Amino acid sequence: MRKYVIRRLLGMIPTLAIISIIVFVVIQLPEGDIVTSTLDQLSATGVDLSDDRIQNLRAQYNLDQPLPVQYLAWIGNFITGDMGFSYLYAQPVNELVWERLGYTLLITTCALLFTWVLALPIGIYSAVRQYSVADYAFTTIGLIGLATPNFLVALILMYFGYTWFGLSFGGLFSPEYLNVPWSWGRFRDMLAHLWIPVVVIGTSGMAITMRLMRANLLDELKKPYVITARAKGVPPLKLLLKYPVRIAINPFISTIGLLLPALISGEAIVGVVLNLPTTGPLLVQSLITQDMYLAGSLIMMLSVLTVVGMLLSDLLLAWVDPRIRYERA
Amino acid sequence: MNPVSLLVFRFRSLLASFTLAVSLLCLAHVTVFPVSIQAAEVGYPAAWLEPAQTASQLGITSFTQSPVLDESGLPPVAQRLPDDPPVIFPNDAIGSYGGIAHIIADDRGMLIAADGLFTISPDLKTILPNLAESWYYSDDGLTLTVTLRKGLKWSDGHPLTTEDILFTVNDLQLNSDFMPVTLPDFIGLELHAIDSWTFVINFPKPRPFFINYVAQSPEYFLMPKHYFRDFHPEYTSPDVIDERMEELGFSSWSAFMTTSMQKRLFPDLVNHPTMSAFKIESLSPGLYSYERNPYYFKIDPSGQQLPYIDAVEAQDVRENEVAVAKASTGQLDFAGVRLPTQDIPLLKLGEQSSGIKVNIWNRLHGSDLSIQANMNYADKQKRELFLDVRFRRALSIAINRDEMNEIIYFGRGTPRQVTVVPGSDYFEPEFATAWAQYDVEAANALLDEIGLHDVDGDGIRELPDGSRLTLTVEYVNTETPKQVSMELVVSYWQAVGLDARQRLIDRELQYSRAVSGELEMTVWHADRTTDILFPINPDFWVPRKLAASLAMWSEWSRWYLTDGNLGEEPPPNIRQLQIWADELATTMDRERRIEIGKLILAANAENLWTIGTVGLAPQPVVTSNRLMNVVEFGLWGWDIRYTMPYHPATWYFAQ
Secondary structure (H helix, E strand, O other): OHHHHHHHHHHHHHHHHHHHHHHHHHHHOOOOOHHHHHHHHHHOOOOOOEHHHHHHHHHHOOOOOOHHHHHHHHHHHHHOOOOOEEOOOOEEHHHHHHHHHHHHHHHHHHHHHHHHHHHHHHHHHHHHOOOOHHHHHHHHHHHHHHHOOHHHHHHHHHHHHHHHHOOOOOOOOOHHHOOOOOOHHHHHHHHHHHHHHHHHHHHHHHHHHHHHHHHHHHHHHOOHHHHHHHHOOOOHHHHHHHOHHHHHOHHHHHOHHHHHHHHHHOOHHHHHHHOOOOHHHHHHHHHHHOOHHHHHHHHHHHHHHHHHHHHHHHHHHHHHOHHHHHHHO | OOHHHHHHHHHHHHHHHHHHHHHHHHHOOOOOOOOOOOHHHOOOOHHHHOOOOEHHHHOOOOOEOOHHHOOOOOOOHHHHOOOOOEEOOOOOOOOOOOOEEEEEHHHHHHHOOOOOOEEEOOOOOOEEEOOEEEEEEOOOOOEEEEEEOOOOEOOOOOEOOHHHHHHHHHHHHOOOOOOOOOOHHHOOOEEEEOOOOEEEEEOOOOOOOHHHHHHHOHHHHOOOHHHHHHHOOOOOOHHHHHHHHHHHOOOOHHHHHHHHHOOOOOHHHHHOOOOOOEEEEEEEOOEEEEEEOOOOOOEOOOOEEOOOOOEEEEEOOOOHHHHHHHHHOOOOOEEOOOOOHHHHHHHHHHHHHOOEEEEEEEEOOOEEEEEEEOOOOOOHHHHHHHHOHHHHHHHHHOOOHHHHHHHHHOOOOEEOOOOOOOOOOOOOHHHHHOOOOOOHHHHHHHHHHHOOOOOOOOOOOEOOOOOEOEEEEEEOOOOOOHHHHHHHHHHHHHHOOOEEEEEEOOHHHHHHHHHOOOOOEEEEEEOOOOOOOOOOOOOOOOOOOOEOOEOOOHHHHHHHHOOOOOOOOOOHHHHHHHHHHHHHHHOOOHHHHHHHHHHHHHHHHHHOOEEEOEEOOEEEEEEEOOEEOOOOOOEEOHHHOOOHHHOHHHOEEOO
8 A cells, every 4th residue: 555655756757857848838839928917907097008118027037038048047946845936915925825725615615615624415315305395496406506617606696695685796804804803803803704605605515515426326226235225125215325325425536636725726716706715706806907926826836636535545545435445465 | 819808808898788778767867967067166275285384383383183092002293293383274074084085996096195206286287396395406407406305204113314315216116127128207216315305316308297197106105215225126135025925926026016016915014114194014915904194284274184994895896887886875984986978867867866966077087099000010001001191081970079078978068079178388279279170061071082982882881992991990998988989989980882891809918909900990088188197198199009998000109119110100290209209208498398398299289190089078976975175066086186276185074
């Protein structure tokens, strides 16, 4: 087992190296660079994108150096934990990312729990009571949730949050709590705002989780071992939870690996609409403006998390499902 | 376009259609607008049009400060103010201290007006003293002598002197490490100080409008030497600077300094001394907090130190839709820059329920759209077509500007060509109306005359040789309502048998293609149309600059900029424009100046280098009901830095 893990870990190195090159090149592919796009942001306040200013800025930011030199400088620092400098925000990427990561983890974890706590039981119920009124009702609601764009739900919830509860639009805090030290009041204020992004992000994954669980479980429920167990008089709930559910849940475990990167980038669009102080909007902004160190470092973080996550999934799956363990042994 | 931005892009247009639907729903309810106020009838305080009087002139001897400063341990207010502070008259009433203003980050330049050596009068022409007390030009225009007010202080209490100006110009703008390419406005400048308050600028050729430039872009002239000398190799050893840059993460001291000069929001900004009414106090993700500058140099007529408002909290809002939602529900004390014209009905709806005032200002854009056909385009046939004045005229008169005004601007804009604003010294009414009438018949006749006939009978005109003719307008949908406008314009052109298409492109692409002359046709917005910027930047009428906003004659501009080394030599009539523009910027003779300015604009009226649609468009400016002293009607634009002439330091909160 240890050998397997080490082999997998070593295998990650070339994968990540190739990813890093692709990332760096792809970010640079479109026309323009961070200089033209920061100036462009300034041009919202009227500064014109004139040639002389752009040349000056390129020289100041060392952007006139050849691409391989820029790449080596970036990846060398990245390995030592220095993710470089964000031109867009004019500060080190490390600072930018860490100060936002806490909120990101909070929101996405809550959203994930929200999804699973609701969707898994509903999925189980729908499978056991297939074609019941409740099954149709949940399916309909779930599909509406799947079909509605996230940002629209966000806008609608923001509107109701404002008209019903008097919550300010967007952000995680009311204006009076925005810039004060943590207190009970501030915490409660955050909770009052938190439910909107949690519900918005949560509902998007709800339908899929629900339907997957339902489909998987239906497959299992028809299998002979279930019928046998039922015939032998195993209590229905115990039977359900101990065998078919355990197997039906496997696909979710194997996708836990994909949840890790989603923690960082999953709420991007919602984060933009809701003005959340999270990493998603940072990623979107950095890609639009081709802020290469920020974008590159964020995507590299995503890649590392994906690769690590896949390993974790495999290990977890082997742990949960004895059959896989035996096959491998 | 990369995948994520593509996604964002698609999502934006979805969002836009959603908002449009909501706005239309709202339109059904709100139909009444207050009657437009004409600029001439607006009663700004007379004092705003004159150099500000000082405390001694008005007999003000005692000064007071905001109560929040009472316990601060700072020197008394009289010592913090300059020796003889300028007095700013508020728009309506003497205000009272206190309160936090909530805005979105993009409006911070509007609530916290830039304070530089000079300022701009609401008449959109006159330059007035600000930090500078007085100035005079030598008769030949080659020397400008400026005297600063005595006793001015930066926000950390350090005195502002000519040292700071000299540092900014000599050690930064004219330093080749900092500015490898010297900005055109600084080329050949020589600056020296006579004493701590008086400095002299020598120009290589007369620069009567240099003060306009300084007034409009104060940032480029005002950096606190006592702070930044620690980051400048002229004053500090490179090792120490390198260490500092390492700490801050910047690759070079010049990058650091540029970021500071651009007033970008970054952590070190909290340490930078400022002359503005507010200084930044903290930055956190998505929120920028400002507090009052205790050394701000202006007072009100009752001796109270300005500003009235104690603090500003600016939230980062990235989506226009969210900005509009926040503004219309009364969550912002001031909003303007992110409020689209189309959302006026939505905002007006909020006026009835949310305790806000929605004032409709006029945008300073001479035209919201500057439609440009590339007369230097690589394709020979297209180029010939675009060079034909009949074609440009046909394009112009095929446009139904009145209908556009009704549909997009609720009838509150002014159909006009790309030219200066009506109050300008250089304005003639026919510059705005030339070839701006809607005349499909004449447009068709012109196109027929050029030889663009529908040969194959499909309703679409072909080129004279019978080959296919398509017109592709590529542009960025930014700042003014370009997309909805172009949808109409394209339909008008199709109505005269032209196969016109439009395509949104990325901002980067706009820049690189405009500069290299690869855009067939494009659209920008015509700012720089007041007497503040027109004489120094007649960009839409003379090829003399390479920029994203100017795609109709990049090769002629390149020729001008490189003294004929690169680009293409312009034809004599275009060359004449360049000669005129040079003279306009340098002549000290006011009569001659106006004469040339009008010649340049008349040439456009006749030739339509660029085609306008609707200008002086309505701009919603939303304030909370508690924010007082904001002018009800103003002009909104970059030329005057949006609110600079309207003295935001005098805005206050009603108790």
